[in-house]
Amino acid sequence: MNLLVFYILAILAAGSAIMVVTMKNIFHSALFLVLTFFSVAGIYVLLNAEFLAAVQVLIYVGAITILMIFAIMLTHQLFSRSLRQVNEQVIPASLITFIFFVLSVVALAKTAWPVSGGQLPEDRIFEIGKLLMSEYVIPFEVVSVVLLVALVGAIIIGRREKSGDTK
Amino acid sequence: MDYSLLIPEVVLFVWALVLLLYNASAKTENPRAIGLFALIGLVAAFVILWFVPDGSLFGKTFISDTYARGFKMIFLLAAIVTVIGSVDFASKHMKHTGEFYSLIMLCVTGMMFLASAGELISLYVALELSTISLYILAAFLKKDLKSTEAGLKYLILGAASSGILLYGLSLLYGLTGSTVLDEIGYRLFLNEGTTIAAVFAIVMFVAGFGFKLAAAPFHMWAPDVYEGAPTPVTAFLSVASKAAGLVAFVRLFFNSLLAIKPEWVVIVEIVAILAMVVGNVVALLQKNIKRMLAYSSIAQVGYVLVALSAGIDLSVTSMMIFLLAYLFANIGAFIVVIAFSNATGSDNIEDYSGLWKRKPSLAIVMTIYMLSLVGIPLTGGFIAKYFLFGAAVKEGLYTLVVIAILTSVISLFYYMNVVRIMMFRPAPSADKIALPWMIKLGLAISVIMVLLIGIWPGPFYAWGQLASTIFHF
Numbered sequence: 007m008n009l010l011v012f013y014i015l016a017i018l019a020a021g022s023a024i025m026v027v028t029m030k031n032i033f034h035s036a037l038f039l040v041l042t043f044f045s046v047a048g049i050y051v052l053l054n055a056e057f058l059a060a061v062q063v064l065i066y067v068g069a070i071t072i073l074m075i076f077a078i079m080l081t082h083q084l085f086s087r088s089l090r091q092v093n094e095q096v097i098p099a100s101l102i103t104f105i106f107f108v109l110s111v112v113a114l115a116k117t118a119w120p121v122s123g124g125q126l127p128e129d130r131i132f133e134i135g136k137l138l139m140s141e142y143v144i145p146f147e148v149v150s151v152v153l154l155v156a157l158v159g160a161i162i163i164g165r166r167e168k169s170g171d172t173k
Numbered sequence: 174m175d176y177s178l179l180i181p182e183v184v185l186f187v188w189a190l191v192l193l194l195y196n197a198s199a200k201t202e203n204p205r206a207i208g209l210f211a212l213i214g215l216v217a218a219f220v221i222l223w224f225v226p227d228g229s230l231f232g233k234t235f236i237s238d239t240y241a242r243g244f245k246m247i248f249l250l251a252a253i254v255t256v257i258g259s260v261d262f263a264s265k266h267m268k269h270t271g272e273f274y275s276l277i278m279l280c281v282t283g284m285m286f287l288a289s290a291g292e293l294i295s296l297y298v299a300l301e302l303s304t305i306s307l308y309i310l311a312a313f314l315k316k317d318l319k320s321t322e323a324g325l326k327y328l329i330l331g332a333a334s335s336g337i338l339l340y341g342l343s344l345l346y347g348l349t350g351s352t353v354l355d356e357i358g359y360r361l362f363l364n365e366g367t368t369i370a371a372v373f374a375i376v377m378f379v380a381g382f383g384f385k386l387a388a389a390p391f392h393m394w395a396p397d398v399y400e401g402a403p404t405p406v407t408a409f410l411s412v413a414s415k416a417a418g419l420v421a422f423v424r425l426f427f428n429s430l431l432a433i434k435p436e437w438v439v440i441v442e443i444v445a446i447l448a449m450v451v452g453n454v455v456a457l458l459q460k461n462i463k464r465m466l467a468y469s470s471i472a473q474v475g476y477v478l479v480a481l482s483a484g485i486d487l488s489v490t491s492m493m494i495f496l497l498a499y500l501f502a503n504i505g506a507f508i509v510v511i512a513f514s515n516a517t518g519s520d521n522i523e524d525y526s527g528l529w530k531r532k533p534s535l536a537i538v539m540t541i542y543m544l545s546l547v548g549i550p551l552t553g554g555f556i557a558k559y560f561l562f563g564a565a566v567k568e569g570l571y572t573l574v575v576i577a578i579l580t581s582v583i584s585l586f587y588y589m590n591v592v593r594i595m596m597f598r599p600a601p602s603a604d605k606i607a608l609p610w611m612i613k614l615g616l617a618i619s620v621i622m623v624l625l626i627g628i629w630p631g632p633f634y635a636w637g638q639l640a641s642t643i644f645h646f
Contacts, residue, residue, distance in 0.1 A: 110373065117370035120350055144235050145298040148286055151186065152302045155279050158193065159309035162272055163324075167315065 012052055019045035030088045036075050043067045057131050175228050178237040181218045181245065182285050188214030189278035196271025204264035208611075211274035212256050215281070219249040229291060233353050236291040240489070243640035244288040244420040247496050251413040251504060252281045258508035258615035259405030261515060266314065266403065273313060277409065280306035284417045293342050293352040296421055300338075303417050304331050304385070307410060311402040323401030330384065330394045338381025344374040345429070354429045362432040371430075375437045378425065379444060385418030388444050388478060389451035392471045396459075399467035404514065407463055408507030411470045412500045419477065419496070423489060426481075427644045434484050441482040442573060448475030449580040456587045462510055462522050465587060466503070469546060472584060473499055479577050480561040483568035489641035491560030494633050498553030498626050502545035505619030508612060509539045516606040522591060527600025535606060536595045538616050543588040545623045548581060553626030560634075 022041040029035045043066040050059035127133045138146050192211060196202070222245055229236045256274065263270045283302030290296035308331060312324020346352055348371055349360040361371070383391035399407045430437060452472025459465035477495055480488045512535060513528070514520055529536040545554035558581070565574050608616075626633050 113369045113373040117348070117368040119347055119370075141231050141234060142294060143231060144286070145292075145295040148283070148295070148298045148302055151279065151282065152298065152305060155276065155302060155306050155309070158272060158276065159305070162269060162309060163312060163315065167268070 008052060012049065015045045015048040015052070019049070028091055030091070032087075032089055033075070033078055036071055036078060039074070040067055040071045043071065054126055054130075057134060174230055175226070176230070178225055178228050178230060178235065178289075181222045181225060182282055184221060185214060185218045185278050185282045185285070188217070189275040189282065192271050192275040192278070196269070196275075199271075202268075202270065204267070204270040205260055207270050207274060208256060208260035208263060211278060212253065214278060215249055215253045215256065218281075219246065219253065222246060222249065233291040233355060234295050235286075235289050237289055238643045240424070240640045240643045241288040241420075243493055243636065244416060245285045247416050247493075247500060248281050248284040248288070248413055250497075251409060251416070251500050252277055254501070254504045254508075254615055254618060255405055255409040255413075257611055257618070258408065258504065258511055260611045261609045262403065262405050262511050265515060273310070276306045276310055280310070280409075281413070284413060284420075287417055288420045290421070290424075291354050293346060293354070293357075296354075296425075297335075297339060297342060300385070300417065300421060301335065303414070304335070307406070307414060310406040311398055311410070313406065314403050317401075319401035320403060321401075323398040326394055327398045327402075334381050334384035334391070337377050337384075341374045341377025341381060344370055344377070348374070354424065357429040358431060361430065364432075371433055372436050375430065375433070375440060378422070379437070379440050382418045382422040383444055386415050386422070386474045386478075387467075387471050388474045389447040389471055390444075392448070392451065395471060396464045396467040399470075400461055400463045400520075404463065404507055404511045404520075407466075408504045408511075411466065411507070412496075412503055415470065415474055416496050416500075419492060423481065423492065427484065427489065427646075431484075431644075431646075438482050438484060441478055442570070445475050445478035445482055445573060446576055448472060448478060449577055450475075453580040453583040453587075457583065459587070460522060461520050462525070462591070463520050465522065465591075466506060466510075469584065469587070470503065472580065473503075473546070475580075476558060476561050476577055479570070479573050480564040482573065483564045483570060484646075485564060485568060486638075486641040486644060486646055487560065487564040487567060489644060490634065490637040491557070491564050493637035493640050494553075494560055494626070494630070495557035497633060497637075498545060498557040498623065501619040501622040501626075502542045502552070502554055505616060505623065506539065506542040506546070508615045508619065509535060509542070512606070512608055512612045512616075522594060524601070525591060526594045526598030528595040528606075530600040531602075531604065532606040532608070535608065535616075538620050539595060540592050541620055541623060543592055545627070547585055547588045551624070551627045553623045553630075556626055556630045556633075560637075 019042050022038040022045065025038040026035045026042065029038065043062060047059040047062040047067075050056070050062060188211075192207065192214075195210075196207065222242060225237055225242060227238055256277065263273055267273055280303050283299050283306065286299035287296065287303060290299050308324055308328040311327045312321050314320035345357060348364075348368065349357045351357055351360060380391060384394070387395040399411065402410065426437060426441075449472050452468045452470070452475060456465050456468035456472065459468060473495075477492055480491045480495075510520065513525065517524060528539070541552065545552035548554040548558040562574050562577055565577070
């Protein structure tokens with residue numbers, strides 16, 4: 007049963023990801039991106055990572071793609087324009103991607119992955135929170151600095167300059 | 174736990190925040206004062222770094238050892254020399270200088286966390302902090318189309334390479350069940366025989382770090398970004414970004430992946446050969462000095478990879494000496510580029526003709542930097558190459574060393590071409606070039622350090638050797 011659900015979700019995720027990079031209308035691409043993120047969130051639920059699934063839906067679906075859709079709708083003439091998503095290098099690119107795909111399938115299938123036999127903790131969110139505040143507190147704090155840098159960068163690049171300035 | 178290990182990073186971070194807040198509240202912008210303020214912060218962090226003891230925090234998430242501190246010195250020195258050389262550029266060409274300097278400081282903070290990262294998540298997050306700052310810095314001249322193009326290219330390709338690196342890291346976690354580098358090394362050592370997935374992960378790491386190092390065949394972004402980015406950013410990028418790639422690369426490969434060394438040595442050797450050949454040959458064709466230095470930096474990283482594929486303690490020692498010599502020679506050369514383009518507005522190598530007549534001191538220091546980049550005796554570059562190739566010879570990698578020496582001979586042509594044009598071509602105009610004192614200071618520090626490493630390498634060798642003691646070969 008679990009396996010069947012997994013395959014449905016996986017095909018949905020991969021299929022809509024392919025649609026994202028092939029659709030002619032950028033708005034449709036963004037909508038398919040939502041579907042991809044939802045399917046991935048479903049896979050997280052199957053893996054007993056409910057917290058990650060919730061975060062995935064909240065941040066990727068709720069924030070990032072909605073923001074993207076807003077940006078598309080507010081940008082002049084982008085909404086109805088038909089885009090070409092490929093250029094003359096599409097054949098070598100797909101060839102390399104295909105080779106990469108085959109190699110990764112072989113590599114992943116031939117490897118004996120160590121299975122963690124441990125029992126899942128009762129209160130998983132509590133455990134995640136504890137880890138973030140103890141062992142992983144430095145990456146946790148550094149991420150906030152990354153966010154600050156991204157904000158500063160967005161302001162610098164997006165700020166409208168006074169006209170007549172040569173700098 | 175000894176939280177004092179974090180003081181240099183915290184000082185730098187707080188300093189950058191103060192700079193940001195001050196700049197946001199100040200009514201008039203004084204670029205020179207801001208630059209000086211940033212410089213004081215960087216020097217303060219550098220001084221504090223000398224007093225930081227060995228130790229680790231949060232179960233090896235944050236490691237302070239001789240290796241990490243050695244690299245932190247390199248990052249801070251690169252930032253210090255860059256800021257000294259860029260004060261004039263910034264006050265002439267830039268708006269928002271406060272943001273410019275604080276982004277450089279935040280970038281260095283990320284690199285310092287990277288040097289201390291003893292665990293995969295910290296490693297990745299710190300790497301992202303430093304590269305995201307660099308994307309913004311590359312696009313800092315908003316009115317300049319080339320700078321915008323550089324920023325966009327760097328962002329897109331950088332994001333793709335980060336994705337590849339992250340995939341490799343996730344494979345490594347899947348194979349070992351741990352994110353701590355020491356633990357990963359131990360478990361890989363226990364696994365009898367290498368799995369094909371581990372080799373796959375290694376290929377991802379080489380691709381991901383190869384991008385940060387700008388080693389061929391992952392160098393496509395480098396010439397365009399180096400040319401388009403503001404010259405001080407290019408100077409910083411060409412040294413600090415490479416050092417940041419190397420610090421993580423070496424800690425990962427020499428610490429965690431040492432058990433499967435035979436697998437990665439071959440891949441690193443191939444990348445080394447490609448980088449040396451592509452960098453040196455394509456550099457011959459360049460007309461723009463920033464592009465020429467971009468290809469030269471690709472070749473230089475190839476020499477480091479020659480030593481690293483030996484995989485011994487001398488590899489690490491020689492890499493540290495190389496980075497120090499390369500830092501001063503390369504940033505010095507870029508400060509000359511800044512001074513020249515400030516005066517004439519040109520980056521073309523042809524326009525350097527007759528520089529000897531227009532400003533003898535500028536032509537002389539540029540010659541010294543070029544000699545050091547070639548690796549002529551009495552300069553730091555010679556000592557660096559001597560140890561780099563020595564490490565490879567010690568492990569019997571003769572083919573690699575022969576290729577390295579042959580391509581070094583090729584590099585003689587394009588480095589000396591600059592010297593020839595400066596010294597022997599007639600000057601297009603008799604205008605003298607004036608040098609502001611900050612640029613003079615930056616040039617002087619670089620020249621003194623390049624010659625010091627070349628003439629008296631003892632202390633620098635000892636320093637490099639200290640950094641390599643943490644690896645157990």
